[in-house]
Amino acid sequence: MNMKVIVIGSGFSGLAAATSLADKGYDVTVLEKNSVAGGRARVFHTEGFTFDMGPSWYWMPDIFENYFAAFGKKPSDYYDLVRLDPSYAVILANNETINLPASIDKLGDLFESMEAGSKAKFQEFLRQAEYKYDVGINQFVWKPSTSITEFLSLKLLYDVVRLDVFQSFSSHIRKFFKDEKILKLMEFPILFLGATPENTPAMYSLMNYAEMKLGTWYPMGGMFKIIEGMVALAKEKGVKILLEQNVTKIEIDKGEAKKVITDKGEFQAEVVVASADYHHVEDKLLGDKYRNYDEAYWNKRVMAPSSLLFYLGINKRIPKLLHHNLFFDEDFKVHAHEIYTEPQWPSKPLFYASAPSKTDASIAPEGCENVFLLIPVAPDLEDSEEIREKYYHIIMERLEKYCGVSIRDAVVFKRSYAHSDFKADYNAFKGNAYGLANTLMQTALLKPTLKSKKVKNLYYTGQLTVPGPGVPPSLISGMVVANEVNKEFRKP
């Protein structure tokens, strides 16, 4: 008999862990509380529209290639990718728009037009960022970070210095550029990491390399096509995925997880991999005796922002929008202060508008637009219908002005989503959207560990443990945890 592994949750990390373990010969069952797999990357269909509920940026295509290649497959076995060009639009004060070309050479020319000499500096910046990407993505993120010894090699210590771990992204970037617009463009990808450029290690310029050099892509049919591909692959490997199984308890006996209990039944386990939000697993499924970290620890973590989202079906086309549009038309520092320093609903929010129907006709009825709006907001805020409506109108006012057309009167479907939904749907700590912020003090060994310190066959994976939030890191997290399980439990 193969060892029985129960994976809790079917997001990127859970599916990656389950597939990797099944591939290594384990008998794997995934228990998912929702009726659709995919976690934060779920999808819903209504009135001819297909809405991806979470991720919309497909970056680091190499990680997806490597993932499928680990099982002898290619992304193209499951979905078709297209590269976006322009990659995205950034809207600055007074609706000044910069469309970022996919070509690095043209991007360099764009920078040169804003600041003399910046094309050459951009090339040097990218050269250093490529090194960081190579070391960061090909080495560091694969470390389980369960022991300091993993980092004690001369080569790695040398790399740490070259990675500029102890310098902030903000000061790093200012060594290359002075122009305010260029600085804004370069700082944008850092926002994905959930902290300000001042609090993010310069190592994360690897994000600029990923975004600018490796490109912004889109899987035709929507981001959920990746999940569909991963689910198909998991099933090919023999993984059983059981939906609508809300896990209520991990039963432990003599320091070992024995059973996973759901609202529908009980599942024997020889190993448990929890990919649901780490805090929820500790707080609700384990109880005080077996948790790694107490409430005080969790309350001190710097969370990445949560989000107020709107999914809109619009019965006309909006010519001005690109696939990805970032509204940086208000002061980022004020918005960041209202997320991190004095958490509150933002006074003048920046926001992101995505119109994937620009690239993909299959996700909206003919002549219509599929629009997704995202406002980053502090976690743990009170959200109500009234607040959501207020922000809807603030954002739509700006969007309509920018696009030069009325939009609200053409909205045929509208759904909002915020903190209380993240809590209800994913058991998200403080209603977080993207887990922990990638600050220096929450990197590698300083993140919640992927192995239980008290239950010998319990592991954690996903965006609240190593290597961190985002689709590619969550995928990697699942593969890393599978390797750790296999190191410990592989039968001779």
Ligand SMILES: Cc1cc2nc3c(=O)[nH]c(=O)nc-3n(C[C@H](O)[C@H](O)[C@H](O)COP(=O)(O)OP(=O)(O)OC[C@H]3O[C@@H](n4cnc5c(N)ncnc54)[C@H](O)[C@@H]3O)c2cc1C
């Ligand atoms: C709005 C939004 C936009 C984003 N945009 C991007 C982007 O453009 N690019 C990018 O790379 N990343 C993006 N991200 C981040 C990325 O989506 C996440 O980091 C990633 O999907 C997390 O995967 P995960 O497996 O760790 O967690 P999850 O996807 O949350 O999976 C955990 C699963 O556990 C399940 N679960 C929880 N509790 C229980 C229980 N008790 N019993 C059973 N199951 C349970 C949940 O239902 C869920 O399915 C975005 C996230 C959000 C929310």
